[in-house]
Amino acid sequence: MYQNIMLFAVLVVLAMVVFRVYQSWQTEKSRKPAGAGALDSRSNSKTRAKGKRHQRKDADTQTEPYHCVTLVGDCPALKSYxxxxxxxxxxxxxPVPDCTAARxxxxxxxxxxRRKPKGDRRALGRLAEEQYVLVGNEERRKTSRGRRKTDVGWASIDEWSKMS
Incomplete structure (x- = not known):
């Protein structure tokens, strides 16, 4: 008797798991890719006929919630961006909707x-932390140089070659 009840409970839980997996699979299958609606509504037939379009990748908001991008290029349509x-x-x-370039x-x-790199976002009224500097001691918090071109303090290869 006890074994039948346990078997029934296991089968019910298994059926619930299978149903939930099937339901999420159907939801993912019916969802449109990111940006698909914006790409189809463009009126520039020249660039649409050329073939493959750029599609942005969605950021993994769990690991980098503020991952951002800037648009770079010489296109006059990018002036507002x-x-x-x-x-x-x-x-x-x-390409942006107003782009007229063939390629x-x-x-x-x-x-x-997304925030600016030099922004010090600590509260200004934190007296205990600010007292250390106010009495004449040197600030101990250092900013890291970083390894990317966009990081503050990045030296180009030409600058390094001049140092030698």
Whole structure:
């Protein structure tokens, strides 16, 4: 009797798991890829006929919630997007809708954070932390140089060759 009840409980749990997996599979199957609607609504038939379009990749919001991109290129249509950072999931698709170039050379530059790199976001009224510097001691918090071109303090190869 006890074995029959346990077997029935295991079968019910297994059926629930199978149903949930099937349900999520159907949801993923019916979902459109990111940016698909924006790509289809363009009126520029020249670039649409050329073939494959750029599609942005959605950021993994679990690991990098503020991953962002900037649009880089010489296209006049990018003028309104210059020096603006967009969250990767909200970035405009490439080529931008007003682009008239036969072959668009615009691309995304990726940044790990949407905020400006030099922004010190600590609270200004934190008296205990600020007392250390106010009494004449040197600031011990250092900013890291970073390894990317976009990081502050990055030296180009030409600058390194002049040092030798």
């Amino acid at each position: 210059k020096n603006k950072r967009f969250l990767a999931s909200n970035a405009p698709p490439l 668009c050379n615009c691309h995304y530059t990726h940044h790990s954070d």
